[in-house]
Amino acid sequence: MASHNLARLKIGGLEIIGYSVAGEETVVAVPQLDVCFDVGKAPDQIISINNVLLTHGHMDHAAGIAYYLSQRNFCGQSAGTILAPKNLLGPIREILDGWVRLDGNQIPANLVGVKAGDEYQIKPNLFARVFPTKHTKGSVGYTVIEKRKKLKAKYSKLTGPQIVELKKQGIEIDNPLEIPIVTYLGDTQYVDFSQLEYIVNCKILIAECTFYEGEHTTRAQAGKHMHIDEFAGLLDKLNNEHIIITHATLRTPMRDIRKILKDSLPPEKYDKVILFMDNRPWHGRGGQTLPTFIT
Numbered sequence: 116m117a118s119h120n121l122a123r124l125k126i127g128g129l130e131i132i133g134y135s136v137a138g139e140e141t142v143v144a145v146p147q148l149d150v151c152f153d154v155g156k157a158p159d160q161i162i163s164i165n166n167v168l169l170t171h172g173h174m175d176h177a178a179g180i181a182y183y184l185s186q187r188n189f190c191g192q193s194a195g196t197i198l199a200p201k202n203l204l205g206p207i208r209e210i211l212d213g214w215v216r217l218d219g220n221q222i223p224a225n226l227v228g229v230k231a232g233d234e235y236q237i238k239p240n241l242f243a244r245v246f247p248t249k250h251t252k253g254s255v256g257y258t259v260i261e262k263r264k265k266l267k268a269k270y271s272k273l274t275g276p277q278i279v280e281l282k283k284q285g286i287e288i289d290n291p292l293e294i295p296i297v298t299y300l301g302d303t304q305y306v307d308f309s310q311l312e313y314i315v316n317c318k319i320l321i322a323e324c325t326f327y328e329g330e331h332t333t334r335a336q337a338g339k340h341m342h343i344d345e346f347a348g349l350l351d352k353l354n355n356e357h358i359i360i361t362h363a364t365l366r367t368p369m370r371d372i373r374k375i376l377k378d379s380l381p382p383e384k385y386d387k388v389i390l391f392m393d394n395r396p397w398h399g400r401g402g403q404t405l406p407t408f409i410t
């Protein structure tokens with residue numbers, strides 16, 4: 116039996132599994148892309164994923180680092196890769212060293228320090244691009260981007276042999292093409308992410324929206340989180356096909372959050388929203404679980 120009861124949903128062939136409640140635990144994995152955004156308490160279901168993309172060091176997002184790495188070793192898997200803001204690598208190493216002393220076994224790890232603007236290759240055509248967020252010192256978000264090549268329009272009518280000939284002559288026949296697949300904001304206060312084109316047009320946006328009630332705006336500011344009023348303004352400027360909301364507070368009952376979402380978002384945005392908490396993901400459209408959900 117798995118350690119966690121995770122939310123599971125499927126969007127266009129991509130499965131997204133995880134759990135996210137503010138202050139408790141956040142872990143969101145996309146197994147087909149081989150990435151897990153934040154690691155929460157390291158549920159069993161994410162241990163075999165090779166890349167953890169950590170946004171910041173808060174306990175509810177990072178507690179499972181050592182367990183994730185150690186379990187992979189225990190199960191005979193290769194060392195896990197953890198991308199983390201550069202300034203966190205020192206403390207992460209200290210924690211791992213502490214566990215080695217406590218546990219007596221080595222913990223193989225591939226720790227990669229990142230900063231805004233970096234790109235990390237996950238698979239031959241798949242990259243994690245790092246962008247800045249406003250939450251803690253060095254905090255970041257990630258967009259997973261597929262890179263392809265597209266034949267330049269002026270060569271589209273050429274035959275195969277003609278194309279081979281051009282290549283032999285060293286002529287660049289392709290244009291680079293980037294397809295942003297999934298963006299994960301992690302914890303952040305409002306930032307105008309519409310300035311980053313790959314976020315604006317990313318197919319799936321996984322965003323925090325922690326607070327919903329009017330009197331919670333000061334809480335949002337103090338904790339450097341987003342309030343629905345800010346989030347609605349942000350969504351206005353983005354073109355994502357699917358919007359997955361994470362990190363909702365338990366201070367507001369679920370049914371109230373749903374109602375506030377409906378009142379705050381225009382219908383075309385509200386229809387794209389999925390609230391991602393536990394094993395009961397909920398979709399804006401009609402408030403019903405859609406058949407695309409696995410459970």
Ligand SMILES: [Zn+2]
Pocket residue numbers: 137138141173175176302362
């Ligand atoms: Zn958090």
Ligand SMILES: [Zn+2]
Pocket residue numbers: 171173250302
């Ligand atoms: Zn946080």
